[in-house]
Amino acid sequence: MKIFDYLEKYDYEQLVFCQDRNTGLKAIIGIHDTTLGPALGGTRFWNYESEEDAIIDVLRLARGMTYKSAAAGLNLGGGKAVIIGDPEKLKSEELLRTFGRYVEGLAGRYITAEDMNIGTQDVAYINDETDYVVGLEGKSGNPSPVTAFGVFRGILAAANEVFGSDDLTGKVVAVQGVGSVGYHVCKHLHESGAILYVTDIKKANIERVVNDFGATAVAPDEIHKIQCDIYAPCAMGAVINDFTVDQLKCKIVAGAANNQLAEEKHGDMLKEKGILYIPDYVINAGGVINVYEELQGYNRERAMNRAANIYNVVKKVIEISKRDNISTSKAADRMAEERIEKIGRTKTLYLNK
Numbered sequence: 001m002k003i004f005d006y007l008e009k010y011d012y013e014q015l016v017f018c019q020d021r022n023t024g025l026k027a028i029i030g031i032h033d034t035t036l037g038p039a040l041g042g043t044r045f046w047n048y049e050s051e052e053d054a055i056i057d058v059l060r061l062a063r064g065m066t067y068k069s070a071a072a073g074l075n076l077g078g079g080k081a082v083i084i085g086d087p088e089k090l091k092s093e094e095l096l097r098t099f100g101r102y103v104e105g106l107a108g109r110y111i112t113a114e115d116m117n118i119g120t121q122d123v124a125y126i127n128d129e130t131d132y133v134v135g136l137e138g139k140s141g142n143p144s145p146v147t148a149f150g151v152f153r154g155i156l157a158a159a160n161e162v163f164g165s166d167d168l169t170g171k172v173v174a175v176q177g178v179g180s181v182g183y184h185v186c187k188h189l190h191e192s193g194a195i196l197y198v199t200d201i202k203k204a205n206i207e208r209v210v211n212d213f214g215a216t217a218v219a220p221d222e223i224h225k226i227q228c229d230i231y232a233p234c235a236m237g238a239v240i241n242d243f244t245v246d247q248l249k250c251k252i253v254a255g256a257a258n259n260q261l262a263e264e265k266h267g268d269m270l271k272e273k274g275i276l277y278i279p280d281y282v283i284n285a286g287g288v289i290n291v292y293e294e295l296q297g298y299n300r301e302r303a304m305n306r307a308a309n310i311y312n313v314v315k316k317v318i319e320i321s322k323r324d325n326i327s328t329s330k331a332a333d334r335m336a337e338e339r340i341e342k343i344g345r346t347k348t349l350y351l352n353k
């Protein structure tokens with residue numbers, strides 16, 4: 001992989017490799033763009049098949065955060081981190097604290113938080129070594145329920161567009177991944193009368209939603225093929241790809257997972273198929289909205305109100321998509337890029353600070 005070519009293509013600012021033999025830490029921090037503010041994004045602990053997979057994941061995730069915060073109207077840039085390895089075997093207080101020291105070394109250019117396999121206890125260890133971490137217990141806490149609420153609000157906006165009503169009674173929703181966010185998405189959907197089909201690679205997580213919400217479990221490689229109203233990816237990225245796109249039997253794709261489209265062209269393909277895609281970084285912004293509040297002095301009500309507004313942001317993206325006859329993914333990019341450009345221009349004025 002030609003790393004600098006990739007960094008140049010999408011205009012990344014910085015890629016940081018962190019290694020510690022004592023704890024087994026192998027981490028990568030990606031900073032995409034800091035025009036709007038410090039790069040903020042969670043840390044993912046994942047057993048990647050190759051180092052290249054990890055690099056691509058962190059870069060794609062970091063870039064997604066730039067667009068996510070810009071689209072949500074936050075004064076944040078985009079960054080993300082990955083820790084490579086099996087969290088069940090490798091995760092320890094000393095590893096997380098060592099990672100925290102690397103974050104501290106970036107002196108606030110990057111602020112971390114939770115992501116897959118990194119929870120509130122883990123960010124507490126990171127916080128022992130750095131102040132540049134959010135999502136702390138006693139402050140904004142676990143962002144997942146707020147992310148899920150935002151996803152739910154986005155689903156309502158999508159339903160309103162496609163079915164002419166926010167009423168989800170009897171609507172069939174296929175949820176892929178029922179972890180921290182997926183569980184709460186299922187809860188909202190169940191309370192709204194939706195019928196749930198779910199999958200996960202962790203049996204205990206499936207059992208929880210089957211027992212709590214009467215969901216029907218299906219195999220991981222079946223979920224995207226279910227005949228349904230809404231397909232909600234809430235696990236890994238790149239689930240809309242050359243292989244899956246023609247197998248979809250839904251009217252809406254709207255879920256929490258970051259980087260759902262394997263490539264940009266898949267957004268166009270969904271449009272051509274008449275499937276309404278709600279861009280991932282627009283609908284899953286509840287988490288970053290919640291942790292951003294922590295930087296301002298946390299206020300739950302303000303965070304929830306802002307997450308609820310995802311409904312209106314989704315509507316705006318749909319409006320741009322129709323107005324310009326482009327896919328919703330391109331419409332969201334256009335909206336985010338416009339804000340970065342406009343705010344970026346104000347920063348050319350010299351200030352003595």
Ligand SMILES: NC(=O)C1=CN([C@@H]2O[C@H](COP(=O)(O)OP(=O)(O)OC[C@H]3O[C@@H](n4cnc5c(N)ncnc54)[C@H](O)[C@@H]3O)[C@@H](O)[C@H]2O)C=CC1
Pocket residue numbers: 114115116117143144145147176177178179180181182199200201202205220234235236237256257258284285287288
């Ligand atoms: N936690 C948050 O507040 C936010 C999370 N996201 C994104 O949402 C997604 C889910 O995040 P969390 O719920 O926090 O993570 P999590 O790790 O708690 O849940 C993910 C679930 O997906 C399952 N999973 C993994 N691979 C799978 C596969 N191939 N098929 C089916 N299930 C699979 C896991 O077993 C787990 O139960 C991720 O893409 C994350 O980046 C985005 C914004 C904020």
Ligand SMILES: O=C(O)CCC(=O)C(=O)O
Pocket residue numbers: 040041042043068113114115135143144147258284285286287288291
């Ligand atoms: O939700 C979080 O932990 C912070 C934001 C983030 O990393 C994300 O939205 O993917």
